[in-house]
Amino acid sequence: MTATLSARRTELASFLRSRRDRITPGDVGMPPGLRRRTPGLRREEVAQLSGVSVTWYTWLEQGRPINVSAQILDAIARTLRLDAAEREHLYHLAEVPLIPAAATAVDITPAVQEILDSMAGLPAAALNSRWDLLGWNTACAALWPGLTGPDSSRNVLWEMFATPACCRCFVNRDTGLPPMVASFRAAFGQHLDDPAWIRLIGELSSASPEFARMWAAHDVAPPPSQTMTYRHAAIGELSFALTRLDLAAVPETFLTVWTPADDESRQRMRWLLAHPDAAAVDHSH
Numbered sequence: 001m002t003a004t005l006s007a008r009r010t011e012l013a014s015f016l017r018s019r020r021d022r023i024t025p026g027d028v029g030m031p032p033g034l035r036r037r038t039p040g041l042r043r044e045e046v047a048q049l050s051g052v053s054v055t056w057y058t059w060l061e062q063g064r065p066i067n068v069s070a071q072i073l074d075a076i077a078r079t080l081r082l083d084a085a086e087r088e089h090l091y092h093l094a095e096v097p098l099i100p101a102a103a104t105a106v107d108i109t110p111a112v113q114e115i116l117d118s119m120a121g122l123p124a125a126a127l128n129s130r131w132d133l134l135g136w137n138t139a140c141a142a143l144w145p146g147l148t149g150p151d152s153s154r155n156v157l158w159e160m161f162a163t164p165a166c167c168r169c170f171v172n173r174d175t176g177l178p179p180m181v182a183s184f185r186a187a188f189g190q191h192l193d194d195p196a197w198i199r200l201i202g203e204l205s206s207a208s209p210e211f212a213r214m215w216a217a218h219d220v221a222p223p224p225s226q227t228m229t230y231r232h233a234a235i236g237e238l239s240f241a242l243t244r245l246d247l248a249a250v251p252e253t254f255l256t257v258w259t260p261a262d263d264e265s266r267q268r269m270r271w272l273l274a275h276p277d278a279a280a281v282d283h284s285h
Helices: 003-021 043-050 054-061 070-079 084-094 110-118 138-143 156-161 173-188 195-207 209-216 263-274
Strands: 124-128 133-136 227-232 236-246 253-260
Touching: 003 054, 003 084, 043 054, 043 070, 070 084, 110 124, 110 133, 110 253, 124 138, 138 263, 156 173, 156 195, 156 209, 173 209, 195 209, 236 263, 253 263
Parallel strands: none
Antiparallel strands: 124 133, 124 253, 227 236, 236 253
């Protein structure tokens, strides 16, 4: 056993003991019992609540080199009431790849919405790894009304691939879309059994041969950070550099900020914000 591995096992043992000591029997609906040397749970109680043998849990807490699965770690994390940061720390110490919580379209907090609104001059939105739109500011709505409107799917990939070609505002599709699909596939690796992800992939593949072709390539990549060009009927094309800011408190959720890539785009964005009623498309269906 290397020195690094030994240190990690020792830290894991100490971490588990410290988390166990802070949970009382009453916290988990168990009677306090007699002759307790500490107010926390006993090892056998953690094992029972987590669905593992007492011997196995004892070995884990002693830092022995035993194999452990993500399912068992999650059971222990629930028993010990670990928060997101503590759960991630447990996975790291146990040398098990972290399985993030499922990314779903949930409401963002008022604090996150306030952050979006504070960036009044820049389009900004909150998204998850499935490219669901969770929140946005006024500048984003002005630039991309098809995504933020009341009849929208509120999913960026659907807007990019499944809307009628005449209404797609994204210009540099050949260079911009493959990295988006590749990052989507990389994220899907953590959600292989998630019905919502599977349904979205199937619907996109049926609605868009372009998406189906990119998906079939099996390319994977980190989230894109590149220049995107959009076309707005009232002012023409605008180019933006994308910046991604992860929201640590919510797994797989992040802010995307569009910063004008040149002076002309910056001037056109200012005009658009000054004329909020300017039509984004020049026709209707």
